[in-house]
Amino acid sequence: MLKRVVVTGLGPVNARTAGWEPLWKLFLCASQEGEAIGGPVAKYEPRPAPHTASRSQFRQADALARLALQAVDLAVADSELDLSELEPEDVGIAFGTGYGCLAANVEYLQGVLQRGSRLGNPVVFQNTVPNAATGYVSVAQGLRGPTATFSSGATAGLLALDFAYQQIAEGHVQTMIVVSADCVCPQLEDDFAARGHLSPSRVPRPFDIERDGTVLSAGACALVLEEYATARRRGAIMYEEILATGFGSDPGEDSARALANAVEDALHRAAATPEEIGAVFSGASGSVDADVWESRGLWKAMGEHAGRVPVTCPKSVMGETLGNAGTFGVLLAALTLGSGWLAGTAHHGRLDPRCPLNVQAGGRQVQPQLALVPVLGEDQTAAAVVLRRCA
Amino acid sequence: MSSAGVAITGIGLLTSNADSAESFTAALREGKSGVKDITRFETGWSFRQGGEVELPPEDQEAKLDRVSQLAVSAARRAVKDSGLSTSALESTRAGLCVGTSRGPALSLEQLLRSNDPGEKRALFTEVPFYSIARNVAQRLGLSGPISTVTMACVSSSLAVGRACDMIRRGHTAIMVAGGADSLTTLSFSGFSVLRAMTRTACRPFDRRRDGMVLGEGSGMLVLEDLDHARRRGARVYAEICGWGTAGDAHHATSPHPQGRGLASAISAALRQARLSVDEIDHVNLHGTGTAANDPAECQAIRQVFGPRSETVPVNSLKPMIGHTLGAAGVLELTGSILGMRGGFVPPTLNYQEPDPSCNLNVVGGQAREQRIGVLLSTKSAFGGANVAIVARRV
Numbered sequence: 027m028l029k030r031v032v033v034t035g036l037g038p039v040n041a042r043t044a045g046w047e048p049l050w051k052l053f054l055c056a057s058q059e060g061e062a063i064g065g066p067v068a069k070y071e072p073r074p075a076p077h078t079a080s081r082s083q084f085r086q087a088d089a090l091a092r093l094a095l096q097a098v099d100l101a102v103a104d105s106e107l108d109l110s111e112l113e114p115e116d117v118g119i120a121f122g123t124g125y126g127c128l129a130a131n132v133e134y135l136q137g138v139l140q141r142g143s144r145l146g147n148p149v150v151f152q153n154t155v156p157n158a159a160t161g162y163v164s165v166a167q168g169l170r171g172p173t174a175t176f177s178s179g180a181t182a183g184l185l186a187l188d189f190a191y192q193q194i195a196e197g198h199v200q201t202m203i204v205v206s207a208d209c210v211c212p213q214l215e216d217d218f219a220a221r222g223h224l225s226p227s228r229v230p231r232p233f234d235i236e237r238d239g240t241v242l243s244a245g246a247c248a249l250v251l252e253e254y255a256t257a258r259r260r261g262a263i264m265y266e267e268i269l270a271t272g273f274g275s276d277p278g279e280d281s282a283r284a285l286a287n288a289v290e291d292a293l294h295r296a297a298a299t300p301e302e303i304g305a306v307f308s309g310a311s312g313s314v315d316a317d318v319w320e321s322r323g324l325w326k327a328m329g330e331h332a333g334r335v336p337v338t339c340p341k342s343v344m345g346e347t348l349g350n351a352g353t354f355g356v357l358l359a360a361l362t363l364g365s366g367w368l369a370g371t372a373h374h375g376r377l378d379p380r381c382p383l384n385v386q387a388g389g390r391q392v393q394p395q396l397a398l399v400p401v402l403g404e405d406q407t408a409a410a411v412v413l414r415r416c417a
Numbered sequence: 418m419s420s421a422g423v424a425i426t427g428i429g430l431l432t433s434n435a436d437s438a439e440s441f442t443a444a445l446r447e448g449k450s451g452v453k454d455i456t457r458f459e460t461g462w463s464f465r466q467g468g469e470v471e472l473p474p475e476d477q478e479a480k481l482d483r484v485s486q487l488a489v490s491a492a493r494r495a496v497k498d499s500g501l502s503t504s505a506l507e508s509t510r511a512g513l514c515v516g517t518s519r520g521p522a523l524s525l526e527q528l529l530r531s532n533d534p535g536e537k538r539a540l541f542t543e544v545p546f547y548s549i550a551r552n553v554a555q556r557l558g559l560s561g562p563i564s565t566v567t568m569a570c571v572s573s574s575l576a577v578g579r580a581c582d583m584i585r586r587g588h589t590a591i592m593v594a595g596g597a598d599s600l601t602t603l604s605f606s607g608f609s610v611l612r613a614m615t616r617t618a619c620r621p622f623d624r625r626r627d628g629m630v631l632g633e634g635s636g637m638l639v640l641e642d643l644d645h646a647r648r649r650g651a652r653v654y655a656e657i658c659g660w661g662t663a664g665d666a667h668h669a670t671s672p673h674p675q676g677r678g679l680a681s682a683i684s685a686a687l688r689q690a691r692l693s694v695d696e697i698d699h700v701n702l703h704g705t706g707t708a709a710n711d712p713a714e715c716q717a718i719r720q721v722f723g724p725r726s727e728t729v730p731v732n733s734l735k736p737m738i739g740h741t742l743g744a745a746g747v748l749e750l751t752g753s754i755l756g757m758r759g760g761f762v763p764p765t766l767n768y769q770e771p772d773p774s775c776n777l778n779v780v781g782g783q784a785r786e787q788r789i790g791v792l793l794s795t796k797s798a799f800g801g802a803n804v805a806i807v808a809r810r811v
Contacts, residue, residue, distance in 0.1 A: 083669050114666060115681050125545055126567065128525075135526055135603055143461030143606040151607035152670050152799065155518055156546065156567040161800025164664040170678060172685070173664040173802050174575060177520070177546040177567040185564050192582060198685065213528070217541040220534065273512070273562035273588060277555055287510070287560065291588065405551035407563045 028195040032264040032416060034257050035105025035250030036357050037097040037205075040243060040344060041067050045100050050361050053343055053369040054389060067244050070096040074166040075110065084162065086149050088130050091159040093207040093246035094121065098163050101203065101248035105262060109167055116199045118171030119164050120190040122182030122206040124349030126156030129211040159207060171199045177349075180309065181273075181403035182206060183247065184352030184411055188271040190251050200253045207246035208348035215242055218346075223313060230312035230346070231373040232339035233321065233381040240311040243345030247353035264416040265360035269396070270295035276406040281316070285323025288408035289400055293327070296396070296412035300328035303335055303412070304394020305368055307355040308383075309401040311341040320402050321381035336392060337383045338362075342372040352409060355399035363415040368392045423581040424646040424811065425654040427499025427639030428751055429491040429595075432738045433468030433632055438498065438654075442755040445763035446784045450737045452619070452630055460605050464616050467600050468632025468739025482521035482543040485552040487635035487744075488597035492553045495593060499639035500651060503558050509590045509645075512561030513554050514580040516572030516596035518743030518798075520546035522603040549597060553637075561589040567743070569798035570703070571662075572596050573636065574746025574806055578660035580640050590642040597635035598742040604631060611670070613707055619740075620767040621704030621733035622711050622775040629705040632739020636747035643811075655754045655808045658791075659692070661685025665801030671709055672797055676717025679795060679803040683721045686805035692791060694722045697729060697807070699762050699787070701753040701794040704733020705740055712774040714797060719777075730787065732780045736766035746804065750794040754808055757789040 036046040043049045070092040072084040087095065102109060109117060130153040138146045152158060157175035164173060172193045176185040183206035190202035218224050218240075225231075225239035257264055272295060274287020293300060306324065310317045324332040340358050341347065347354055362368050367389055374387040400410040428438040433451025435441035443449075455467040472483070476490035492513075496506070505511075524543035531537050542548065547565045554563050562583050566575045573596025580594030598604075608614050608631060615628035646653055663681035667673040687694065700722075702714050719726045734749045741748055756763050761784045768781030791809040 086669065115663065119664065124547075128544070131522065131525055131603065132529065134607065135522075135529055138602060138606050139526075139529060143459075143602060143609070146606040146610045148607075148610045151611060154603065154607060155569045155799055157569055157798070157800040157802060158669060160568075160802070161664075161669050164666045164801060165668065168666050170664050170666045170681060172662045173568070174579070174662065175566060175568050175800075175802075176564055178550070178563075178565045179545060179547045181564070189579070192586065213541070213544075217538065217544075220538045220541075273564075273583075274510075275512075275554060275560050275563045277507075277558040277560055284560075295587075404545070404547060405555075407547075407551075407554075 029197055030254035031191050031194045031251055031268045032254050032257050033249050033266050033360055034252045034262040034264055035101040036360060037101025037104060037248035038357055039067060039093055039097045040245035067093060072166055073099060075168055087162050088153040089209045090127060090207055091162040094159045094163050094205045095166055097246035097248035098167060098203055098205050101250050105250040107250060112201060114168050114170035116171055117169050117201045118173055118193055118199050119160055119169045119203045120174050120186035121160040122176045122186030122349050123156050124179045124182050124208045125214055126177045127154050128214060129209050130154045132211060132213055179404040180348060180351045181401050181407055181409040182349035184401055184409035191268050194251055194253050200256045202251045203248060204251060205246060205248040206350045206353040208244060208350055210242045210244045218242060225312060229373050230342050232310035232312050232342050232371060233317050233378055233383060233385045234374055235376045235378045237312040240313055241345035243347050245347055245350055247350045247357055249353060249356060266363045267414040267416055269412040269414050272410045274408045281319035281402055281406050282322035282326060284406040285320060285400055285402045285408040286326035288410040289327035292410040292412050298396055298412055300331040302396050303398045305362060305392055305397045306335055306337045307359050307399045308337050308339045309351045310339050311346045316402060318380045321383050333382050334384055336368055337385050338368055339371040352399055352401040356411060359397040359399055359413050363397060366391055366393055422643045422656040422658050423584050424641050424643045424656055425638050426641045426646050426651040427495040428654060429494025429498060430636040430748060430751060431470050431487055431491055432634040432748060433470055434738055438755055441752060442759050445752050445756055446759060446761055448764045448766055448783060450766055452739050455600060458602060462609050466630050469600060470633050481552055482524040483599040484517060484521050484597050485549045487599060488515060488549050488553050489556055491635035491637040492557060492593055495637040495639050496557060507558055507560060510561040511559050511591035512583055512589045513550055513559050513563045514576040514592060514594040515550045515553060516566045516576035516743050517546060517549055517598055518569045518572050519598050519601060519604050521548055522601040523599060526602055568802045569800060570742055570745055571796040571798040571802050571804040572743035574796045574804035577747055577806060578804060581657050581660060584640060584642050590645040592640045593637055594640055595637035595747040596744040598633055598744050600631055600633040615706060618767050619706040619736045621706045621735060621765055622772055622779045623768050624770040624772040626706045629707055629740045632741040634738060634741040634744045634748055636744055636751050653811045656811045657806060657808050659686045659690025659807040662804045667801050670799055672713040674713055676713040678801055679714055679717035679797055680720045682803040683795060683805040686807050690807040692807060694725045696791050697793050698789040699792040700729055700731045701749050702731050702733050703796045704735055715775045715777050726777060728778055730762045730780045730785060731777045732762055732765045734763055746796045750806055753792050753794050757792055757810060760788055761786050
């Protein structure tokens, strides 16, 4: 018998906000005013727990780790969970990142190419694995439970969420920290630009007929997951319940099929019908092609309900958040399920007829019991999660 | 959720001393090392040992990063070995989980050297870590759950564990899982400036040990719901009956001196397998040959195994194939399973002078003939990550 798993802490960080309240305000304003997010995130000084040994090691944390550390600090504070009261082995961490330590790898290799193999910088080298960030967070928070790191492009955040969900659902631990993070380095930006993925207007317009690409956005998003009964006992705010995750891919060129496979898998495992989904937090970013694949995938998996269910696009406000796509979707779903208010899709003017979805331009009241967060990843991979409102 | 276990029904591998389950078994039994001087690039150091792989010409695909070529080659071999057809992989929505530590670092190095925009663009397609999974999945025609895990030296152990979970939880009946890493300037330079590399020879648990030797390679397993495997009459190498993971929460690069995370991971794996330490016949350790790693993991074994730690045979395969980083977990698990099937514990080469801080029953010198029913394979990594896997004969 699987245990129920709920989200009890939210910790988003991006270029303009830190914490869910300012982010939510930004969403409420942005959906009316149409303002996009992008750019670097201010450097964060980690605040390791008092018991932490070797506190000086945090000076060596790179930008990716600092994003993750900041997001986790926020999420843990939001959950009002006192981690020092829990057994360290009973709290684990799952980290997801799209491009991970790319910036650290570039920095290390550039040093070696300029100065030779013997003069590589050992401090930079220790950050050249994606799980370095996982390590810093686990040291800072004293997390000695299950640990995993995923570097699977845009689906990475939901893969981390799934790992964490499973640890609690199967009773291995009672609490898991999920965190995703991604930085934007020049090599990544150059590649997106060379492939024509970046919006010349610097305005992401998902599903809009005039969309012209996306805007890259660094950031991190942390979630505290707890076993339902434990969270209830301590009187925690339960933002939402995780019902099921799903995954899919397609060996050919059919990204829509991959997304459909993931959504069908998630719905099947949640024992839910498409008609029960009351809101979709789409991963569409304003990409000329991928938005069409996403729409087709939703239609394949959900039938005509895909054209009726309210759809909102967090990336219209946040830009392309890479490995954070799924976790930010889960966070926005939590705020929507809790408040009954669906923030609209910014910059949305005229729907592309090739994307016949019920895209919400302005905010509106909703009372969904179930929400869906689908993420179309790179190379015909996809993930999805079904979430339930907590009574 | 499936109540049956997870079977290994296909093995594909490339190491510096073998290119198949058969040749790996023979190499492990004979204690044949593939470690010699690296020829593919200038190390820039006075020492240049490594476990280099000779990639067969038919497996070379110039547009792929070397790590992807290694992974694709091993995955194809594993599927062929399993006897599964392409249509069987399609109809079961078979998935893939790939672990890597350094990923396609060679492509990134080439990209940074290049001034040609077209070449840079082509190279960047290979640069993300997830490109390895893409390249394997496309060539095998997989349509199930696909993911890339990156936990430094436990990457492929985590990939195997995660793939077992995807089967147990009913996402699919078949997963291809494992890992790959290639020898590159990035890893050789990095571990050298950290002073983690040996100047002499890799000697795990030996008093004279002075560091590790790097290797490269790939190992892929076809993992299958045990009932599914039995129904189709597949050869089952072993059953994976439990796995666990846990963090040290101690330091970015150094293991916890008492191996506390590893001890937790082992306990979790045994709990899932519903086995006691008395039922473990052999422990394959990480055994890097570094000053800090070896005593830490011996402490973890002593803590979990108690008095049994004095008798259970342990070993490290790294002197034979080098530290293959993200591929180490799956390759060393595979080697141990092949030893289990052959009735022997592979030797820890170069182990001659026992270190009192590593006072376990280390199998050194030559392979030890022994019946093994259940084995444990443990790995530890940067960032304080630990994974333990329990496998048994079927």
